[in-house]
Amino acid sequence: MSAFTSFSLWLKRKLKAEKRAKILIVGLDSAGKTTLTKYMNTGRFQDDTAPTIGQNIDTINFDGWDITTVDVAGQQQFRFLWEVHYPGCSAAIFVIDSADIERLPEAREILQTHVFHNPHLAGIPTLIIANKQDLPDAIQAPLLIQLLNLHLEMKDRTFAVFDCSALNGRGVLEAFAWLVNQLEIQKA
Numbered sequence: 001m002s003a004f005t006s007f008s009l010w011l012k013r014k015l016k017a018e019k020r021a022k023i024l025i026v027g028l029d030s031a032g033k034t035t036l037t038k039y040m041n042t043g044r045f046q047d048d049t050a051p052t053i054g055q056n057i058d059t060i061n062f063d064g065w066d067i068t069t070v071d072v073a074g075q076q077q078f079r080f081l082w083e084v085h086y087p088g089c090s091a092a093i094f095v096i097d098s099a100d101i102e103r104l105p106e107a108r109e110i111l112q113t114h115v116f117h118n119p120h121l122a123g124i125p126t127l128i129i130a131n132k133q134d135l136p137d138a139i140q141a142p143l144l145i146q147l148l149n150l151h152l153e154m155k156d157r158t159f160a161v162f163d164c165s166a167l168n169g170r171g172v173l174e175a176f177a178w179l180v181n182q183l184e185i186q187k188a
Helices: 003-016 033-042 076-085 101-116 140-149 174-187
Strands: 020-027 055-064 065-072 091-097 126-132 158-162
Touching: 003 020, 003 033, 020 033, 020 101, 033 055, 033 065, 033 091, 033 101, 033 126, 033 140, 033 174, 055 174, 065 076, 091 101, 091 174, 126 174, 140 158, 158 174
Parallel strands: 020 065, 020 091, 091 126, 126 158
Antiparallel strands: 055 065
């Protein structure tokens, strides 16, 4: 076997073994996208989180995966930035403030437009984080699925909804474990 063939085989095995993913994190402003990302990076709530202007790009190491997270501002005037990050995503996370019932119709519309019916995101898993479950009026996942029409809109897509709190970490690790499992399935 030549040195080139040997190197080529080694490189193929190495690239196959690498576990890297780009994950787009979107949602309305103040839903907790940046707080969620910071929680995953540090394992605790960061009380110095400011609203995102533009985007935050971080790397999270989780369960053997190097996950590049692209957390894009959710304010209406910044949503055009989302389009730049759609190509090449391995998964999408949509964060919802589950205690803000007044903005739920807006969240449903944005989720449909930018995730469900987006050809760049077709075929990739979508994790929906029902954030702020630490608040007393938070809507839990089963009702949220009905209110957002996920049972109808996502019937041909791989998705999951997790009740989470980026404030205290409840459900966050379980949600990311589901996402990494989906990445493993895609990789196989």
